[in-house]
Amino acid sequence: MRYRMMLILMSLVLCIQAGYGDEIHLKNGDSLTGKIVKLVDGKMTFKSDLAGEVTVESANIQTLSSDEPITVKLKDGTALQQKIVSSQAGRFSIAGDEAIKAQEFAVADIVSINPPIPKWTGNLSAGLTSTHGNTKTESITGSANLKKRTDNDRTTISADYAKSKQDNPDTGQEETIEDWWRARAKYDYFFTKKMYGYLDGRYEKDAVAELDRRVTIGIGCGYQWIESADMNFSTELGLASLYEKYDNQTDSNSEVSAQLGYNFDKKLMKNLSFIHDLTYYPALSKFSDYYLTTTGELRADVMKDVFVNFKTIVNHDDTPAIGSHKTDVKYFLGLGYSF
Numbered sequence: 001m002r003y004r005m006m007l008i009l010m011s012l013v014l015c016i017q018a019g020y021g022d023e024i025h026l027k028n029g030d031s032l033t034g035k036i037v038k039l040v041d042g043k044m045t046f047k048s049d050l051a052g053e054v055t056v057e058s059a060n061i062q063t064l065s066s067d068e069p070i071t072v073k074l075k076d077g078t079a080l081q082q083k084i085v086s087s088q089a090g091r092f093s094i095a096g097d098e099a100i101k102a103q104e105f106a107v108a109d110i111v112s113i114n115p116p117i118p119k120w121t122g123n124l125s126a127g128l129t130s131t132h133g134n135t136k137t138e139s140i141t142g143s144a145n146l147k148k149r150t151d152n153d154r155t156t157i158s159a160d161y162a163k164s165k166q167d168n169p170d171t172g173q174e175e176t177i178e179d180w181w182r183a184r185a186k187y188d189y190f191f192t193k194k195m196y197g198y199l200d201g202r203y204e205k206d207a208v209a210e211l212d213r214r215v216t217i218g219i220g221c222g223y224q225w226i227e228s229a230d231m232n233f234s235t236e237l238g239l240a241s242l243y244e245k246y247d248n249q250t251d252s253n254s255e256v257s258a259q260l261g262y263n264f265d266k267k268l269m270k271n272l273s274f275i276h277d278l279t280y281y282p283a284l285s286k287f288s289d290y291y292l293t294t295t296g297e298l299r300a301d302v303m304k305d306v307f308v309n310f311k312t313i314v315n316h317d318d319t320p321a322i323g324s325h326k327t328d329v330k331y332f333l334g335l336g337y338s339f
Helices: 002-019
Strands: 022-026 031-040 043-048 052-057 061-065 070-074 079-082 084-086 091-094 110-113 121-131 137-149 153-167 174-190 195-206 211-227 231-246 253-269 272-282 290-303 306-317 327-338
Touching: 022 043, 031 052, 061 091, 121 306, 137 327, 153 327, 174 211, 231 272
Parallel strands: none
Antiparallel strands: 022 031, 022 061, 031 043, 031 110, 043 052, 061 084, 070 079, 070 110, 084 091, 121 137, 121 327, 137 153, 153 174, 174 195, 195 211, 211 231, 231 253, 253 272, 272 290, 290 306, 306 327
């Protein structure tokens, strides 16, 4: 009799344990039991007892519950860190707190669940060209991009570099035909989910174009129209201080200008992305005197964390150094690593 009672108790414990777990109820009537891993960018990662790890669109979730406390962030900025319980269609509430439980929340208002800790992401790429024969040239290029995004802000840092040399066939002397670099740092603070203020700084040198330095410091507001894993688009408007100093001119140039621009990236296919940005600086004293910089890039993944890219940088300075062209176009072809 004692052994029979022990077997019954063990069976009851196993049944109770089997009943534990997070649950999501879908709008099509299906339910999944297991573990809520996270919800980011409208997609929930759920570890199901039967199907393993699956991805569920948040728009398809009717209601949900958790067996342990989870971190839930809502559109209005509310942050919850408790067990949640399922409720009527399209709603959920909080377990263990009658005051809060009386207030239900909309499933559609969930921004994230157990979001990953913000960390730096980015990529490095480089290219090398060497020709020998009728002509002898050596060229090296490099780029670096870093980004960190939290709920309230975004920090980006980038840099590009290129240097090329070739032998003059008439004199046999080695000549530098390209020698420049640029760097940029930008900080965005989000007042709302879409609206943000920004502060950015740029520094550029170009020995061939006689540019000793170009320093730009800008401040303004931006609007994030789209932000997702597959596509991002934002526009910006502000003011900037632009300083230029050329090697072949005694006087420097300093202007206060408007700053207008946009940033865009789109995953065209599973392994192919397009990135483009443009910033326009018309001088407030004379709008026809402007500086414009734009970058376009195609990036193709060849294996995990490794890609090839083709990048074009176009700069237009309406008042360049004496003897230099107004428009300068640069091309990059490189191999990169993402992290």
